[in-house]
Amino acid sequence: MSDILQELAVILQERKQADPNSSYVAQLHHKGLNKILEKVGEEATEAILAAKDAESLGSQNEVIAETADLWFHSLVMLSHLDISHQDVLNELARRMGISGLDEKASRS
Numbered sequence: 001m002s003d004i005l006q007e008l009a010v011i012l013q014e015r016k017q018a019d020p021n022s023s024y025v026a027q028l029h030h031k032g033l034n035k036i037l038e039k040v041g042e043e044a045t046e047a048i049l050a051a052k053d054a055e056s057l058g059s060q061n062e063v064i065a066e067t068a069d070l071w072f073h074s075l076v077m078l079s080h081l082d083i084s085h086q087d088v089l090n091e092l093a094r095r096m097g098i099s100g101l102d103e104k105a106s107r108s
């Protein structure tokens with residue numbers, strides 16, 4: 001999976017200098033962070049709705065497609081802020097083996 005993320009990250013980075021008329025990602029970067037965040041929010045909502053439908057109707061394809069949209073737009077957000085997806089993977093790796101319940105209890 002991280003090979004695809006790496007491949008996509010390179011493309012998203014290149015699109016920062018691309019002509020907005022020739023590329024959807026270049027358009028998002030050109031429109032700025034607020035537009036990118038709007039898309040992340042929209043895709044999160046669509047993923048939630050697809051998941052609700054999947055629970056009642058048993059359809060998984062829409063959940064997969066909408067989650068891909070959500071992940072994709074989240075990667076554009078990270079790229080726009082010059083944050084590497086690898087930093088997110090590293091954070092998930094750091095959390096490996098740490099129970100969410102234990103972590104929550106240690107906060108106060």
Ligand SMILES: N=c1c2ncn([C@@H]3O[C@H](COP(=O)(O)OP(=O)(O)OP(=O)(O)O)[C@@H](O)[C@H]3O)c2ncn1[C@@H]1O[C@H](COP(=O)(O)O)[C@@H](O)[C@H]1O
Pocket residue numbers: 008011015022023024025026068069072
């Ligand atoms: N993975 C994706 C990807 N997933 C989703 N999308 C686009 O995300 C857009 C958002 O979906 P919506 O249903 O919300 O579309 P919409 O209603 O037209 O969007 P708005 O007008 O409301 O903003 C659609 O245009 C999808 O085609 C993607 N566009 C690009 N990529 C990757 O990014 C690369 C670079 O893309 P370009 O910059 O367009 O060359 C591609 O080669 C792909 O690998």
